[in-house]
Amino acid sequence: QKEVEQDPGPLSVPEGAIVSLNCTYSNSAFQYFMWYRQYSRKGPELLMYTYSSGNKEDGRFTAQVDKSSKYISLFIRDSQPSDSATYLCAMDDYKLSFGAGTTVTVRA
């Protein structure tokens, strides 16, 4: 069983829709929870990170962590075509463990 499970999609939504992404994990030792965004032919870039359970907002992006359920989510409100990318969840105890990534396409 993988430490981090993420549905690879792909996910296609119309512009303005809410995008919902999630990951589950099995390692209770994970302390930090991150979302990376990867555009085509580029390296991943950190989008958001959280340390504890709860919600964190940054503009149109909201990250949620539920440690009791070992479940994290990323929501993108008012999605734009520029949000089209692969989104990878990542978690850290002493090293980063990544999900497989979900490819999102926002249609204009």
Added chain:
Amino acid sequence: EAQVTQNPRYLITVTGKKLTVTCSQNMNHEYMSWYRQDPGLGLRQIYYSMNVEVTDKGDVPEGYKVSRKEKRNFPLILESPSPNQTSLYFCASSWGQENTEAFFGQGTRLTVV
């Protein structure tokens, strides 16, 4: 500009021909690592280094070597590449092992025929 630079970006080689992928960072980061990215498998760590002359295996180290003689450089060496090492490779660096932000290079697309 803070960045991680990998070279080459694209490489096609033949089975058994030794190759090196270079990685350099200009942020004075202590922690550097190499990942490979394969469809459906995500990013898997190959090797990492906590500081100069300190390296350790990640999740998929077989067939790879690394060295860390200088803080800024962390080359990935494939002594005898095989077709199953065809992949997209990323170098990353961060301040410490407790990564709250890893900076990634642009990637190296390697094809072994």
